Amino acid sequence: MLLIKTTLKETPGKGIGLFTLENIQQGSIIHIDETEFDKVYTLEFVKENHLKEFFDKYAAYNITDRNYYLCSDNARFMNHSFTPNTFYSKKDGQTIAKEDILVGEEITTDYTEFCDSCRVDGLDFKMI
Helix, strand or coil: CECCCEEEEEECCCEEEEEECCCECCCCEEEECCCCCCEEEEHHHHHHCCCHHHHHHHCEEECCCCEEEECCCHHHHCEECCCCCEEEECCCCEEEECCCECCCCECEECHHHCCHHHHHHCCCCCCC
């Protein structure tokens, strides 16, 4: 669940991106995993309902517990970067600002920090 004010904008070459509407200080928590708000689906459910293609594109997969994590708010529009301005703490389930992020800047993340399939199988999209 996002803890900051954001907006969505077109990002050339990437589609839609998530941008901050407020200044964010380095070390600030900007998103927390919230299972009451976001949804967790088992691999079995996804396969049984023929949803694997959708979940592989829009959700993060955890190899250990064989679950997909589907973000319910606009945090799902954070674009990947190999030099992101946030980092994900898997232990705490928090996305934290790595640096100060100013109003109007895009919020980016490294998908391999929280998505096992991105880390193991690689990213299936072209980086611009």
